[in-house]
Amino acid sequence: MSDPRIIVALDFPDPAQALALAAQLDSRLCRVKVGKELFTLAGPPLIEKLMTLGFQVFLDLKYHDIPNTVAAACRAASGLGVWMINVHALGGRKMMLAARQALDGRATKLIAVTLLTSLRHDDLNEIGIHEAPEVVVLRLAVLAQQCGLDGVVCSALEAAQLRVSLGSGFLLVTPGIRTAADNLDDQARVATPSAAIANGVDYLVIGRPITQSPDPLDALERLNHEVACVSER
Numbered sequence: 001m002s003d004p005r006i007i008v009a010l011d012f013p014d015p016a017q018a019l020a021l022a023a024q025l026d027s028r029l030c031r032v033k034v035g036k037e038l039f040t041l042a043g044p045p046l047i048e049k050l051m052t053l054g055f056q057v058f059l060d061l062k063y064h065d066i067p068n069t070v071a072a073a074c075r076a077a078s079g080l081g082v083w084m085i086n087v088h089a090l091g092g093r094k095m096m097l098a099a100r101q102a103l104d105g106r107a108t109k110l111i112a113v114t115l116l117t118s119l120r121h122d123d124l125n126e127i128g129i130h131e132a133p134e135v136v137v138l139r140l141a142v143l144a145q146q147c148g149l150d151g152v153v154c155s156a157l158e159a160a161q162l163r164v165s166l167g168s169g170f171l172l173v174t175p176g177i178r179t180a181a182d183n184l185d186d187q188a189r190v191a192t193p194s195a196a197i198a199n200g201v202d203y204l205v206i207g208r209p210i211t212q213s214p215d216p217l218d219a220l221e222r223l224n225h226e227v228a229c230v231s232e233r
């Protein structure tokens with residue numbers, strides 16, 4: 001598999017656990033994602049180890065700060081040799097343009113988080129956003145595209161509309177992936193792997209359904225099979 005569609009979220013409280021899980025996986029079958037907890041604990045040396053195991057790494061630190069600070073952080077993250085990094089689209093146009101400019105000429109992909117997949121309509125009301133999630137997601141994704149970003153993080157529920165509005169070259173990366181048998185955990189806007197692919201998603205971020213499985217490689221292979229079945233149609 002030259003461009004695996006599944007990105008396994010390595011959300012662990014201990015780098016040794018993350019590396020042990022990665023060692024059970026296969027870099028031809030997935031990419032991996034390192035988030036705030038693991039990077040805070042283990043930092044660049046862990047990224048290096050994962051890359052040595054052959055994995056392309058999505059460094060998911062969701063930068064959200066003033067433009068100069070985010071641009072510098074993006075440059076530093078890209079210097080680690082990671083495949084993809086992200087910022088929060090809610091940081092606005094100037095912040096995203098600064099991040100884009102900081103990565104000019106570099107291979108690292110830059111995407112923007114629209115609305116976290118844990119948020120529902122009610123949560124938005126509480127923070128003063130009185131529109132449906134899909135309306136907000138579309139607006140933020142259009143802004144990210146205008147700023148030259150490579151794609152967005154969204155829910156697979158919003159992907160079909162984004163694919164139509166933003167075209168085929170814009171990456172749609174979706175956490176909140178659950179099969180009918182899985183717990184939702186803290187996710188709210190969820191979809192199955194096959195629905196995600198049918199809706200035009202490029203990459204599926206999947207954590208606990210794989211990392212908490214008694215057999216993570218088997219779980220990954222099953223999910224890849226579901227993805228491949230829909231992709232071939």
Ligand SMILES: O=c1ccn([C@@H]2O[C@H](COP(=O)(O)O)[C@@H](O)[C@H]2O)c(=O)[nH]1
Binds near residue numbers: 207
């Ligand atoms: O909107 C977002 C943005 C990022 N995430 C991250 O994806 C994984 C999902 O893990 P699961 O265990 O499959 O729920 C996790 O690392 C989040 O930080 C997200 O869920 N939603």
